[in-house]
Amino acid sequence: MSGHVFISYSHASDAEYVAALAEFLKAAGVPVWFDGKIVTGARWANVIQERIDSCAAFVVVMSPASAASQWVDREVNQAEETDRPLMPLLLEGKVFFRLNDVQFEDVTRGEMPSPAFVDHLRSLLHMSGVSDPAPVDSGHRRPVNHRAPRPVGSAAFGSFSGGLRKGTRGRLLVAAGVVVVVALTYGVARLNSRTSAAPSSSPSASARTSPAPNLTTFSRTASQRVAPPHGKAEDVLAVALSADGKTMATSSWENRVGVWDVSTPSAPRELTALTEHTGNVFAVAFSTNGKLMATAGSDKRVVLWDMTNPAAPREVGAVTDHTAEVYAVAFSADGKMMATGGWDKRAMVWDVSNPSKPRRLSTLSGHTGDVLAVAFSADGKMLATGSWDHQVMVWDMSSLPSPKRIATLTDHTSGVRAVAFSADGKMMATGGWDNRAMVWDVSNPSTIHRVTTLTEHTRVVLAVAFSADSRTLVTGSWDELVLAWDVSNPSAIHKIATLTDHSRPVYAVAFSADGRTMATGSHGDNLVLMWAVSNG
Structure with missing residues (x-):
């Protein structure tokens, strides 16, 4: 693939x-590539075909007009025949009959x-090999010719890893209830405990002088598949x-937050499913005392x-101060502060000591891309924010209401x-779109x-998540793997386990405060796996 998104409309x-x-x-x-002017001829048809084949x-974009368009029909045909990932947007009217089983996003409000x-x-x-590519589009447009599309088989998102599996509104919204299929499995999960050599940026293996061997093991105790009533x-x-x-909380594409007794x-x-949100729920967090939960x-x-x-x-x-989708949320260890990050390129810090009247303490500006991650240090003195602008910013929270930025880390390349x-x-620890996780020494904030x-x-x-004893780091990835790392000696970090039980991208990893339980969640296989963690 040449690294562009084709827009058919x-x-x-x-x-x-x-x-x-x-834009x-x-x-x-x-x-993106789309044709903005009407151009006729077989040569232009060949250009369109090539752009679809290489996307x-x-x-x-689904609407009554596009449903009746011969050219949109031809383009969808070509995308299906070449197995291109389909990402429909419903702008107006009904979902295309031929795409009735393909998951979509509702943009009917424009x-x-x-x-x-x-x-x-x-x-x-x-995955197609493009990292921060330069935008491309076209100054041309195919001829308009209307006819009803042929109802043919559709290519579902399930045919590739990472496609949308739920329309965010409209046809896939259902009643609040959630049907849960719990398949209990016992025994040690498939582990690859091969100790890997440290990456090139780490000291050599011979330099490892871990104070004590990290004997952490992970045994899968349960597998939870979440399915709404439509199945x-x-x-x-x-x-x-x-x-x-x-207690465990999970969130999904639908406006649901599941609450579980674990x-x-x-x-x-x-225990229950919360449906107060009117769109996708991207983040969930508990306060340290467990009495407060935040969903974003x-x-x-x-x-x-x-x-x-x-x-x-x-x-x-x-x-409600964010002006765009909220992607990240975290509580400080004392439960008095909350941080949020959003698509509006801002992070915000809140006083939640009175949860019924949350009060904004500060807005952190400086990121030029959407803020995708926020985290407080254990003592609450630092806040880290991660963004699509490739940067991690670390803030001194002792200087509230005007936190001072004490570090801007630019090592990630995406x-x-x-x-x-x-x-x-x-x-x-940080993780990014450059396929890398990084470990940082923050013992001296300066x-x-x-x-x-x-x-x-x-x-x-x-x-990314650390165990309660700070000896183990776990990372989850789009490659469907959960990797565990011994970080007890920061100068000799090495892998201690590879968990392969998920069959789709791993979006979430969480430890309990006592370190005895870990949960991992996947986008695609629809599973939350529960793990018993033993330190040997």
Whole structure:
């Protein structure tokens, strides 16, 4: 693939929206190709065919006019025949009959696609070998000729890793209930505990002088597949565990947050499903005492929940200051502050000591791309923000209400998707679209520096998490792997396990505060896996 997204649409009615869409995607770093002027002839038809054949993803804007367009029909045919990833947008009317089984995003209010939709385009481009490409488009347009499309078989998103699996509104929204299929499996999961040599940026293996061997092992205790009443499973976007390890929250493409009793990790039980959000829920987080939960989503809101009774969470407050989708949320260790990050390129810090009246303390500016990750250090003195602008910024929270930026880390060569601090306050981990995870020494905030770069993942690193004892780092990736690393000696970091149980991208990794339980969630196989963690 040559590294562009092809946009198919009706020039007769949808040209204005598509022009805005193209500008939006280009501004987000997604190169697009669409034909903007009417041009006739076989030569131009050949150009269109070549651009479809070489695209990394095929976006079709669905409307009554495009449904009746001969050219849109031909383009969809070509995309299906060449197995291009289909990413439909519903602008007006009904979903194409031929695409009835393909997952779509609803933009019937004329809005731009969600960050998650754009993230998928970016990932497809990344897998095609494109990193931050220059935008491309065309100054031409095919002739308009209307006829009804032939109803033929559709190519579903399930045919490739990473396609959208739920329309964000409209036909796929269902009742609040969630059907859960729990398949319990016991025993040690498939592990590859081969110790790998440290990456080139790390000291050699001979330099390893770990104070004590890290004997951490992971045994899968349960597999949870979340499926709404219509029977189609939901992708898992985020997972959080309460500090006591008894409650878990999950979020998905739909406006759902699932709350689970995992006090017995081998027998998880769904308690309730929260549906107050009106769009995708991208992030969930518990306060340290487990009494407060925050959920953030594409409706530009962060909702605060009283979790005193996990079976009946009560909405107690919300923040609405972000002007675009909210992608990340985190609490400080004392539970008094919350940080949020969004598509509006801003991070915000909130006083949530009174959850019913959250108060914005500060807006952190400086990122030039959407803020995808936020994390507090264990002592609450630092906040890290990761962005699509390739940067990680570290902020001194002792200088509130005007936090001072104490570090800008530019080692990643693409967007930063995940950030986490170790509990002992000595390390920070980051993961990004450059397929790399990095470990940083943050023991001295004035001299933050990279310790090593972990390069074993072959796709985007979507999640990073430290164990409670700060001895183990776990990374989740688009390559469907969960890797565990011994970080007990930062100068000799090495891999200790490879977990291969997921069959689709791993979007989320979370540890319980006592370190005995880990949860991993996947976009694609629709599973949350529960792991018993033993330190030998």
